[in-house]
Amino acid sequence: MAMASSAELMQAEADLVRHSLGYLKSMALHSAVKLGVADALHRCGGSASLPDLLATLPLPPSKQPYLSRLMKVLATEGIFVAEEGVAVANGGDGATCVYHLNTMSRLLVNDAGINGGSAWKLSSCILMTTTPQIVGSALQLGQWFQSDREATPFVMANGRPPYGVAAHDAEFNSAFNEAMAADSRYLADLVVRECGEVFEGITSLVDVAGGTGTMARAITKAFPHVKCSVIDLPHVIQGVSAQTDNVEFVAGDMMEFIPPADRILLKYVLHNWSDEDCVKILTRCREAIAHGEKEGKVIIIDEVVGSRSQNILEAQLLMDMQMMSLFMAKERYEQDWNKIFTEAGFVNYKIRPILGVRSVIELYI
Incomplete structure (x- = not known):
């Protein structure tokens, strides 16, 4: 077998890290369900900026700075959609990330109105x-x-x-x-x-x-x-x-x-x-x-x-x-x-x- 190139070795290492830490995907999803993130986005009309999302979730102030990191993982996995660089009209001074529900995260919403009348x-x-x-x-x-x-x-x-x-x-x-x-x-x-x-x-x-x-x-x-x-x-x-x-x-x-x-x-x-x-x-x-x-x-x-x-x-x-x-x-x-x-x-x-x-x-x- 030919010696792997440096690029192949680094890709293989990244894949091993991704697989060995894959359990954190499950735990991130578990956390989002416990927090009611999908329901919060639904209450906001299906999408919300991070500040708007924070305003609707029961997070103590000390934990609020960490929510963006959880949401980035979930968006990367396709559970939510992240729209980067969106200007928000909430008194902020620049662009921020807006998160949207998609087909997958709609399955997590507990409101019957979102899934054809079925909760x-x-x-x-x-x-x-x-x-x-x-x-x-x-x-x-x-x-x-x-x-x-x-x-x-x-x-x-x-x-x-x-x-x-x-x-x-x-x-x-x-x-x-x-x-x-x-x-x-x-x-x-x-x-x-x-x-x-x-x-x-x-x-x-x-x-x-x-x-x-x-x-x-x-x-x-x-x-x-x-x-x-x-x-x-x-x-x-x-x-x-x-x-x-x-x-x-x-x-x-x-x-x-x-x-x-x-x-x-x-x-x-x-x-x-x-x-x-x-x-x-x-x-x-x-x-x-x-x-x-x-x-x-x-x-x-x-x-x-x-x-x-x-x-x-x-x-x-x-x-x-x-x-x-x-x-x-x-x-x-x-x-x-x-x-x-x-x-x-x-x-x-x-x-x-x-x-x-x-x-x-x-x-x-």
Whole structure:
């Protein structure tokens, strides 16, 4: 191999620095969400100079000089747009930087008016993935790779698996539920918009591991003729009313039983589980649709790794690392999905890569 040039060496060093400090991107995003930067820009009409932004954020005077450094990182990463050298009419004596919302940062705004009347609150998802428990599990990856222990990196960091921590830690459980609800609101709007036909002509649907019912409520709102049931663990649905908005809640274990219905929905469930457990879950799903009133179908919303988009592929591979860290589970390529579908007794399936990092998969007996 030829000796690298000085320019190549310096570029390689810069790339190593960028990768080794990449966690600061996550922490900068976490900080922006905690501060409510996107909401502040929205209140200012979608853009604001740094002085105007400072006037709307709850920062003590001693920290105000540092905000520009946070915003520069976030703008460099494309989360906000920075317009340099803009003259401002706020009594200043020169040009300053004006920050604007873009498509990405609009997803962080909690006001329903900005996203077509839906308060998705995807900021909750950012707060969940940057909790001390989740970040702490990532810090255990190096030790986990060298260890013979069966414990996941998350268990090594926290002493319990994620659902065990959620059952004993009200703050973590709340963060988890809020993130899942936000993701469900966002996905429900997209699913109804992009592939609502999968819910047409049916009378019943079971949302497996559907949490507090956000996805199910969105489906019944768009399709009032569909009766939805949500099955999840007792501590997840604890405190949720027994039935509301044509949605029924059932405490149970999806490994043991899933109520019969025309459609069974698995939204972001199977990537949490091993292939063997996925086969068990899908077997219960097959039994449930076999006893439904109409020709049954299983609808899976999950990742199918292998996008041609570099950004989407990178997001899928990072999610794969997270699933490994949290559950010793994985995101799957199509050949992986085909294997577990066949073992669970399904003959036909159709994959529709229409939800960004995620796809809609339809399973037929």
